[in-house]
Amino acid sequence: MKIGRIGWLLLVLCVFTSPALAARLPNRLDDIPIYPGAVRDPELEELYRESAYYDETVVFSDVRAYTVNAIVDDVLRFYLDYTEATEGWPGIDAEDVEPGEMVGPWYSVTFYPDRIFEHIVEYGRVMNEGNWIRPIKPPN
Template structure:
């Protein structure tokens, strides 16, 4: 009996939406890496190219920062320690969450494609990428894994509040790279934080709507057949 109880408990912990200790509910709750400086130009660039937001989005905001003289690895360790996230995307649909439930945090990461950037590249007879210099510069950088250099890391978490609104957060860390021709390794990391609040559909209202789906299906099928 005891084994069955603990097995069921383990299954519940694995399948239920996670409620993490460090899950900020506002942008102001998210800690900023020490020494990071606000980047209003990067924020304005986001707004300039934002494009379309769906009608169910009731709030959207961003924050951008730069960290000089810091590789992305340092900031990554800082936020990994704070969020204690899981690697990879969860299987649960955030639209299935109930008020008070949450998902995450989880994270994914990206690496520099060294097989490409370590090669010299030419445009006709002009060197446009000095692969040898890039290899030397990366030899001075920390390796995230053996032979792998971190280029980016992103964190995500979501929750539903009492007003049945989905709060979606993301925090992106990006290595701003280098200039191989000018022989500059920028050693700079960008932090980009995004928050979106979406009004969730009230699926109970659909139960009150009398729709003859079979008739609609037959009508559409007949129309397609006639065409």
């Protein structure tokens, strides 16, 4: 019987301490680290705000846009390391998360479409220079 009580005690301790041991995610935009060398772009923020649509369920939103002179791979690695995100679908949809429940950050790897390697200008602004990803070296 004592083994059963110890087992239940360990289970309760695991349940209550697991959120404390999980990676802490920021609650405010100001708490999110900015990639070194990134420069805030108010013009791009305004362009996004003008084109974004939010339904009535959105209580709060804010947009911060930055430009950075780096390859996307390096920026992505910076934020993956910070958030300790795991690869793959977490197995739960956002609408199924109960109050007080937390799903850690996750990501999914996909292939880039060919169009991202093109030079794209929209409304007089360079949207894609075509060289923002590290090229894959062909095998010898």
